[in-house]
Amino acid sequence: MTSLTEARQKAQNGTTYIDEPRDGPLTVSDVRDPEALADLLGDECARTILVEAKKKPRSAAELSDCAGVSEPTVYRRLERLREYDLVTEDIQPVTDGKNYKLYRTELDGIELDLSEDGFDITVSRRDRMVDRFTQFVEGS
Incomplete structure (x- = not known):
């Protein structure tokens, strides 16, 4: 399992899956x-x-x-x-x-980090099974 810090760093390059929970992957993204x-x-x-x-x-x-x-x-x-x-x-x-x-x-959790540059917020969401199925069928 990837740590949230590692996931945040990877999320800058797109969606990062850090766990496989019951309802679908946990996605982590930085907030614009x-x-x-x-x-x-x-x-x-x-x-x-x-x-x-x-x-x-x-x-x-x-x-x-x-x-x-x-x-x-x-x-x-x-x-x-x-x-x-x-x-x-x-x-x-x-x-x-x-x-x-x-x-x-769709929100699973929010992480708030304080740095010398200000605040960073990371949002984690759970994908619903129906959305994962649609992505699979559409090939995206």
Whole structure:
């Protein structure tokens, strides 16, 4: 197993697999704008969304109830969280033809390092089995 420090160094050249857990490889990537991500994670609504969507996939309405904020606020936070690949959305088909989206947290962990140059943030994510299958089928 590769250490997180080694994985961080390798992640600068692309995705690095450092473990083979139950649900898929753990991917580690450096964040392009650590200050903006730190600000986002400092937001209580964003943190609530991450926690609740990690428990199970949830709709924006459910996340709105969990966070105690309006749906437009949830959608704004979801958009920002998606910029960092911390959440994904899945289409949930409904028999009446009106599909809706469920949001799932893809974040497994965050490492914050302090150096003389400032802060570095490393994000680790778990690949879902369905995504790994799609990549296999598409040959990417």
